[in-house]
Amino acid sequence: MPCRRPAPSLVFTAIAATVVLLPWAVDGVPGDSKPPAAPTQTELSQQPLTGVGAGVTIREVSQPTPFSMVALTAADLTGTTARVRAKRPDGSWGPWYRAHAEESGGPSDGDHGPRGTEPVFVGKTTSVQIAINRPTTSAGPPPPTTTPGDSKADLGYLPATVTQPFGQNLNAVLISPPQAPADTTWSPPTAVQAPGQPPNIISRAQWGADESMRCGNPEYDNGIRAGIVHHTAGSNDYSPQDSAEIIRAIYAYHTRTLGWCDIGYNALVDKYGQVFEGHFGGITKPVQGTHTGGFNKNTWAVAMIGDFDTVPPTPEQVRSVGRLLGWRLAMDGVNPKGTVQLTSEGGPFTFFPAGARPTLPTIFAHRDTGNTDCPGNAGYAALPQIRDIAARFNQPVGPADLADTLKGGAIYDRWQATGGPSGLLGAPTTPETSGEGHTRYVRFNHGAIYWSPETGAAPVLGAIYDAWAAQGFERGPLGLPTSGELQEPEWIVQNFQHGTLNFDRQSSAVLRVIDGVALELPPPSPEGPPVQLERFSAPVKP
Known part of the structure; x- marks a missing residue:
C-alpha cells in the first residue's frame, strides 16, 4: 500500500516549508544536477469555514499577504463539490475553477472518503470566493460556471449567512509559494532527438523539493506495467517560472496538510513542455506513487499542470507527456498502444472492487478507474495522440548508442x-x-x-x-x-x-x-570459530 503518515489534524496553524528556487535553463539526462538557489519558503495557512448546513453556499476568504493556490479540507468530503475563483487586481472576479477531491488511493484508507481537494492554482490574489455544494436531500443549483458581472447580482447560489453557514469542520487552505527571482530566465525544453532518449527532466533538487518534508524510503514495485494521465486542475494562465512554484505548493499541501509521504505523481508536465520529477525514489525506478485509487501498484502517473475540462492541453504539453511515457514504459518493455490487466486494490476512490482485474490500455486516464472526470474531457481526448507519440519514442536505445554516451x-x-x-x-x-x-x-x-x-x-x-x-x-x-x-x-x-x-x-x-x-549470522563452522563477516579490505576489481 502507499506510504502515508498518520492522518493530520484538520485544525492547524500556518505551516512553512523550506524550498529552493529553480534555475530555469535546464538540459541533460534525468536528474541532471545544477546547484540550487538560495532557500525560501512555501507557506500554507488555514481558515475554518464553520457551521452546519447543506446545499450550495459561498464564502469569501481573504488574507493580507498574497497567495496563488487554494484547497479545501474536511473530515470527509464525500458528495461535496466545490469551485473557487480569485479577485483580480481591478476588483473583478475571475473564472470559476473546480476543486476536485484529492485521493490517497491506498487500501489503508478503508471506507472513508476524501479529506481534501486538489490545490487549485488561481493566480496571485488576496481574496477568493469558494462555492460549495454539500450533500443535501434536495439538490440545489450548481455553482456558476461563468463569471457574474456583479457580486451583488443573482449569483446562482445561496451566499453563506448566520442561518445558512458552511458545513462543520470545513477549512480553506491558502498556499503561498515563493516567486522566482526577477532576473530568472527561461529556455524552452530541448527537443528529444531520437527514440529511446530520455526527455529533459527537471529534478527535485532543481524545482526546490525540501526533502525533510517527505517520509523516509519510498516503496518500490516489481516493475511498471502502465502509465496513467492526470491533470492538476486550476488556472491554465501561468508562466514558465510559475510551474516550479505550483509543484512546490502541491508538494507542501500533500505532505504538510494531507499527511502524505510525498507528492503523489511520478512526474508533472507544464503547458510549456517542461518535465518535472515527482515522487522521490528515482524516475527510472518503479517507485509506487499515490495518485490513482486502487491502481497505484505497478503504474506510473504523469500529471498535466492545468485544467483540461474544456481547454485542450498545449501541443508542447502533449508531446512531452507522450515522449516521457514512451521513454519510461520502454524501460519495462511496455507497448504504449497495448493493453494490460491490472488488479484493483479497491477502496473509496475506484469503482472496481478489490480483486477485480479490468483490462485497460497501457496508457489510460485517471477517470478510467476512478470516481473522477480527471484529466478533463479535453485532456481525455488527447490520449490517442499521447499514445501515438509514446509509441514513436518507445524504442529502446541500442547498447552501442548507450555506450557512446558514457564515454569520458x-x-x-x-x-x-x-x-x-x-x-x-x-x-x-x-x-x-x-x-x-x-x-x-x-x-x-x-x-x-x-x-x-x-x-x-x-x-x-x-x-x-x-x-x-x-x-x-x-x-x-x-x-x-x-x-x-x-x-x-x-x-x-x-x-x-x-x-x-x-x-x-x-x-x-x-x-x-x-x-x-x-543481521543474519551464518551457521558456525564445525572445524573452527564463527566466520567473521565484516571485512573492510582494500577494494579490488571483480
Whole structure:
C-alpha cells in the first residue's frame, strides 16, 4: 500500500516549508544536477469555514499577504463539490475553477472518503470566493460556471449567512509559494532527438523539493506495467517560472496538510513542455506513487499542470507527456498502444472492487478507474495522440548508442576495466542517470555501476546487487558500494559505506552486516570459530 503518515489534524496553524528556487535553463539526462538557489519558503495557512448546513453556499476568504493556490479540507468530503475563483487586481472576479477531491488511493484508507481537494492554482490574489455544494436531500443549483458581472447580482447560489453557514469542520487552505527571482530566465525544453532518449527532466533538487518534508524510503514495485494521465486542475494562465512554484505548493499541501509521504505523481508536465520529477525514489525506478485509487501498484502517473475540462492541453504539453511515457514504459518493455490487466486494490476512490482485474490500455486516464472526470474531457481526448507519440519514442536505445554516451566518464572507465560488453556486467541498458545526492549510475544487463565523489565508481551485480536493491539501493542502510566484489574461499564479499553484503558460496544466501552488526549470522563452522563477516579490505576489481 502507499506510504502515508498518520492522518493530520484538520485544525492547524500556518505551516512553512523550506524550498529552493529553480534555475530555469535546464538540459541533460534525468536528474541532471545544477546547484540550487538560495532557500525560501512555501507557506500554507488555514481558515475554518464553520457551521452546519447543506446545499450550495459561498464564502469569501481573504488574507493580507498574497497567495496563488487554494484547497479545501474536511473530515470527509464525500458528495461535496466545490469551485473557487480569485479577485483580480481591478476588483473583478475571475473564472470559476473546480476543486476536485484529492485521493490517497491506498487500501489503508478503508471506507472513508476524501479529506481534501486538489490545490487549485488561481493566480496571485488576496481574496477568493469558494462555492460549495454539500450533500443535501434536495439538490440545489450548481455553482456558476461563468463569471457574474456583479457580486451583488443573482449569483446562482445561496451566499453563506448566520442561518445558512458552511458545513462543520470545513477549512480553506491558502498556499503561498515563493516567486522566482526577477532576473530568472527561461529556455524552452530541448527537443528529444531520437527514440529511446530520455526527455529533459527537471529534478527535485532543481524545482526546490525540501526533502525533510517527505517520509523516509519510498516503496518500490516489481516493475511498471502502465502509465496513467492526470491533470492538476486550476488556472491554465501561468508562466514558465510559475510551474516550479505550483509543484512546490502541491508538494507542501500533500505532505504538510494531507499527511502524505510525498507528492503523489511520478512526474508533472507544464503547458510549456517542461518535465518535472515527482515522487522521490528515482524516475527510472518503479517507485509506487499515490495518485490513482486502487491502481497505484505497478503504474506510473504523469500529471498535466492545468485544467483540461474544456481547454485542450498545449501541443508542447502533449508531446512531452507522450515522449516521457514512451521513454519510461520502454524501460519495462511496455507497448504504449497495448493493453494490460491490472488488479484493483479497491477502496473509496475506484469503482472496481478489490480483486477485480479490468483490462485497460497501457496508457489510460485517471477517470478510467476512478470516481473522477480527471484529466478533463479535453485532456481525455488527447490520449490517442499521447499514445501515438509514446509509441514513436518507445524504442529502446541500442547498447552501442548507450555506450557512446558514457564515454569520458568514470562509470565508462570502470565498465571497461571489468571487460566492457563482454565482461560480467554485459552491455548498458540505461543512460547515465542521477540517484540520491550527487550519485550517478548506469544499469547493465547483469548489474549496475554506481559513482559518487566520495566512493568513486563501483560495480554491483548478481545476487549481491539483488540484495542491495531490496535494501533500497543507495538510499538504504548500507549506502553506496565502496569496492567491487572481494573473492574469499567461502564467501564473495562487497563493501558498502555502512557495512558489507556477503554471498555464501555453499548456500547461495546473501548475509548482511550493517554498521558492524550481522543481521543474519551464518551457521558456525564445525572445524573452527564463527566466520567473521565484516571485512573492510582494500577494494579490488571483480
